Amino acid sequence: xxxxxxxxxxKSFPGVKALNDVSMTMQPGSIHAxxxxxxxxxxxxxxxxxxxxxxxxxxxxxxxxxxRFANLRQAAAGGLGVVHQERNLVTRFSVGENILLxxxxxxxxxxxxxxxxxxxxxxxxxxxxxxxxxxxxxxRLSVAQMQLVEIGKALSLQSRVLLLDEPTASLTPNESxxxxxxxxxxxxxxxxxxxVSHKLEEVFDICDRVTVLRDGQNACDSxxxxxxNRGDVVQMMIGRAxxxxxxxxxxxPDAAPYLELKGYASGLGHRDIDLAVxxxxxxxxxxxxxxxxxxxxxxxxxxxKQLAGEVRVEGQPVQIASVADALHRHGIGYVSExxxxxxxxxxxxxxxxxxxxxxxxxxxxxxFLRDSTINAGVGPVLRRLELKTxxxxxxxxxxxxxxxxxxxxxxxxxxxxxxxxxxxxxxGIDIKTKAYLHDLIHELAAQGTAVLLITSDMPEMVxxxxxxxxxxxxxxxxxxxxxxxxxxxxxRIMGFIHAQAA
Amino acid sequence: xxxxxxxxxxxxxxxxxxxxxxxxxxxxxxxxxxxPAFLSSFNIFVLLSAISVNMVIALGQLVIIGLGQMNLALxxxxxxxxxxxxxxxxxxxxxxxxxxxxxxxxxxxxxxxxGYIIARTMISAFIITLAxxxxxxxxxxxxxxxxxxxxxPETVKAFGNGSxxxxxxxxxVPMVIASLGMWVLFNRLRxxxxxxxxxxxxxxxxxxxxxxxxxxxxAHAISGLLAALAGVMLAAKLQIGQPTIGxxxxxxxxxxxxxxxxxxxxxxxxxxxTFFGVVIIAIITQGLVMFNIDxxxxxxxxxxxxxxxxxxNRLREVRIARVQARRxxx
Numbered sequence: 001x002x003x004x005x006x007x008x009x010x011k012s013f014p015g016v017k018a019l020n021d022v023s024m025t026m027q028p029g030s031i032h033a034x035x036x037x038x039x040x041x042x043x044x045x046x047x048x049x050x051x052x053x054x055x056x057x058x059x060x061x062x063x064x065x066x067x068r069f070a071n072l073r074q075a076a077a078g079g080l081g082v083v084h085q086e087r088n089l090v091t092r093f094s095v096g097e098n099i100l101l102x103x104x105x106x107x108x109x110x111x112x113x114x115x116x117x118x119x120x121x122x123x124x125x126x127x128x129x130x131x132x133x134x135x136x137x138x139x140r141l142s143v144a145q146m147q148l149v150e151i152g153k154a155l156s157l158q159s160r161v162l163l164l165d166e167p168t169a170s171l172t173p174n175e176s177x178x179x180x181x182x183x184x185x186x187x188x189x190x191x192x193x194x195x196v197s198h199k200l201e202e203v204f205d206i207c208d209r210v211t212v213l214r215d216g217q218n219a220c221d222s223x224x225x226x227x228x229n230r231g232d233v234v235q236m237m238i239g240r241a242x243x244x245x246x247x248x249x250x251x252x253p254d255a256a257p258y259l260e261l262k263g264y265a266s267g268l269g270h271r272d273i274d275l276a277v278x279x280x281x282x283x284x285x286x287x288x289x290x291x292x293x294x295x296x297x298x299x300x301x302x303x304x305k306q307l308a309g310e311v312r313v314e315g316q317p318v319q320i321a322s323v324a325d326a327l328h329r330h331g332i333g334y335v336s337e338x339x340x341x342x343x344x345x346x347x348x349x350x351x352x353x354x355x356x357x358x359x360x361x362x363x364x365x366x367x368f369l370r371d372s373t374i375n376a377g378v379g380p381v382l383r384r385l386e387l388k389t390x391x392x393x394x395x396x397x398x399x400x401x402x403x404x405x406x407x408x409x410x411x412x413x414x415x416x417x418x419x420x421x422x423x424x425x426x427x428g429i430d431i432k433t434k435a436y437l438h439d440l441i442h443e444l445a446a447q448g449t450a451v452l453l454i455t456s457d458m459p460e461m462v463x464x465x466x467x468x469x470x471x472x473x474x475x476x477x478x479x480x481x482x483x484x485x486x487x488x489x490x491x492r493i494m495g496f497i498h499a500q501a502a
Numbered sequence: 503x504x505x506x507x508x509x510x511x512x513x514x515x516x517x518x519x520x521x522x523x524x525x526x527x528x529x530x531x532x533x534x535x536x537x538p539a540f541l542s543s544f545n546i547f548v549l550l551s552a553i554s555v556n557m558v559i560a561l562g563q564l565v566i567i568g569l570g571q572m573n574l575a576l577x578x579x580x581x582x583x584x585x586x587x588x589x590x591x592x593x594x595x596x597x598x599x600x601x602x603x604x605x606x607x608x609x610x611x612x613x614x615x616x617g618y619i620i621a622r623t624m625i626s627a628f629i630i631t632l633a634x635x636x637x638x639x640x641x642x643x644x645x646x647x648x649x650x651x652x653x654x655p656e657t658v659k660a661f662g663n664g665s666x667x668x669x670x671x672x673x674x675v676p677m678v679i680a681s682l683g684m685w686v687l688f689n690r691l692r693x694x695x696x697x698x699x700x701x702x703x704x705x706x707x708x709x710x711x712x713x714x715x716x717x718x719x720x721a722h723a724i725s726g727l728l729a730a731l732a733g734v735m736l737a738a739k740l741q742i743g744q745p746t747i748g749x750x751x752x753x754x755x756x757x758x759x760x761x762x763x764x765x766x767x768x769x770x771x772x773x774x775x776t777f778f779g780v781v782i783i784a785i786i787t788q789g790l791v792m793f794n795i796d797x798x799x800x801x802x803x804x805x806x807x808x809x810x811x812x813x814x815n816r817l818r819e820v821r822i823a824r825v826q827a828r829r830x831x832x
Contacts, residue, residue: 072711092770
């Protein structure tokens with residue numbers, strides 16, 4: 001008996017055929033990977049299954065019976081639980097209340113029975129080996145615990161089918177391991193689990209079936225994963241074999257550091273930070289989630305008070321007061337990990353987003369800005385980055401994640417920064433764009449830009465960085481020269497992190 | 503276990519009403535030291551009457567603040583209800599209970615109408631209730647032609663101006679009932695929890711299977727009901743169906759909840775804090791009058807008070823963020 005059967009589903013939006021005759025079959029007691037690059041149609045498919053979109057043709061059935069949910073609530077009632085990529089918890093409420101938020105009472109004026117609510121929630125927390133009191137306020141939990149609470153929420157609906165959209169995106173490797181143990185147990189209990197991820201290592205670790213989408217079509221339909229290897233899957237995703245980048249070790253420039261921190265302490269909690277990045281150098285900053293890397297970037301940009309130590313730009317001691325100061329006086333740019341919240345203004349055009357850093361420079365004597373002037377400044381960079389957009393006046397929110405990321409890098413290149421801090425450049429980016437961004441970072445460095453790269457993606461770090469600083473608990477734990485020998489380098493990095501834990 | 507009790511203790515002192523409560527107390531003590539007449543039975547009666555009406559008004563705004571929205575039409579609903587309440591008694595001779603039911607019904611209907619349009623169109627509540635403000639006020643003026651209704655029965659006048667005993671006005675009774683009701687709503691009823699969930703994180707609430715439309719309509723209906731109750735109370739207190747009732751509710755309806763620790767972005771409200779917010783505003787208004795200080799100073803002080811309150815809220819948020827960052831680092 002199939003738990004969830006998607007049969008020949010098609011869906012069009014004005015101008016785009018998002019899904020074309022897509023099928024997928026999920027069995028109870030199986031973990032089924034749903035893979036595809038950004039824009040391949042994964043989200044559309046999930047939205048059709050959960051009733052947010054209705055298919056143009058084709059059917060979805062559960063346990064052999066056709067279903068057509070009108071909304072998420074109906075889907076949940078029908079035994080389909082979804083854990084979305086973004087956190088969907090009310091952080092001011094307790095864990096238990098979050099798990100049972102839609103079942104607080106029979107009608108609007110029903111009294112909430114907290115005692116039995118927390119008893120009920122406890123059951124699901126136990127099932128997930130989550131040792132927290134259901135009365136705990138969610139904002140006190142770690143990101144991983146929140147993730148598990150969301151899974152508990154989906155399970156508490158007696159879901160027989162559980163869809164997880166990038167559940168490990170914000171988890172550390174250890175936390176992922178815990179999550180996988182629980183997923184395996186749920187699988188053994190007969191739950192059908194759908195697993196969307198960009199991390200192929202994870203997919204091969206815990207999935208047994210795989211469906212790959214490419215350009216809205218099945219590249220494969222519910223294949224047995226054990227018959228495939230990594231290369232096969234990548235081939236299906238991008239239509240060609242993955243370019244295994246084995247870059248030659250680069251010559252490290254021996255120029256004087258562009259930015260140097262000595263014994264630096266920030267108001268965010270950083271202590272004793274020593275760091276130097278030279279023009280043309282790519283300095284990696286590795287650490288687990290919560291190590292304080294993005295926070296360090298923000299402190300450098302002047303978003304936190306400097307409590308101790310020294311900051312030097314081109315050898316001169318400086319005080320960076322604000323992001324504007326960092327950009328206009330010291331030539332430091334920051335590509336945020338949170339593209340949607342900090343990187344781009346989604347409602348504005350490509351041109352407005354790309355030109356935002358140089359408005360000040362481009363304004364004419366009267367203070368007026370003209371589109372043509374901005375286009376002259378930003379256009380060449382966008383063309384160089386092979387940005388795919390119908391026009392520079394397109395609203396940037398309508399572009400794919402990869403193309404958005406290109407614009408968020410482009411605006412700093414257009415500004416001609418001397419130091420670019422790039423934070424998690426490939427979160428939510430497909431493999432093709434990711435490789436492209438890596439090339440771009442190298443190209444920038446070759447032209448003399450100093451790059452500070454922050455990433456939790458170990459292969460990316462080893463592929464791109466020249467030298468890697470390991471961070472944990474808001475301190476630098478050690479430095480590793482990157483000879484691009486993946487096993488040795490990653491082992492040394494993890495050594496620094498675990499030495500602290502012991 | 504010790505840890506848990508510890509956090510409960512800090513929670514108590516972290517409560518939103520502690521600060522405004524202490525300020526209220528200090529203001530009462532301070533003013534009465536200089537003006538013993540401040541604590542006279544008559545003055546307390548006047549203060550409590552004002553506090554009672556203003557608290558119900560503030561609760562009407564509080565429920566919408568909890569949702570993360572605003573209700574600019576609160577006062578115009580109250581005004582429309584007040585003239586309707588007195589009007590149907592004067593023109594049609596409706597008995598008081600029927601007139602009351604009719605008046606409260608108008609408030610609920612007006613609130614539901616705003617709520618329905620907001621939920622249906624998802625246009626910001628600011629705009630919809632701004633339009634509502636004009637429409638309800640227009641209906642009010644169309645009916646009254648800017649002339650008050652005078653036909654307030656003696657029983658109603660007595661309710662608006664009499665005392666249960668000593669300095670305790672009858673108006674306190676509906677206020678206490680409304681306050682307790684709202685406390686239960688926010689802390690114990692499904693709809694109240696859903697309103698706060700929507701206010702904290704609308705996306706999460708929707709993704710959790712909460713019906714956002716129904717929640718919005720409920721909240722505005724409750725707000726309309728409270729506006730109506732305040733309108734009736736004020737008509738009883740003034741002994742007249744005055745068309746201008748509600749015109750001056752807006753500022754204090756936001757000021758009291760904010761002084762009481764509510765976040766305008768939604769999801770966090772305190773009924774007790776709002777009460778002390780109302781008390782502070784009443785005491786300062788009254789106190790400054792007793793010291794013969796110009797009324798414009800009262801406005802400046804009130805403005806300063808709002809700034810102080812949002813400043814405190816902001817400080818608390820920053821502190822929480824810092825603690826979380828530190829926990830992340832540990």
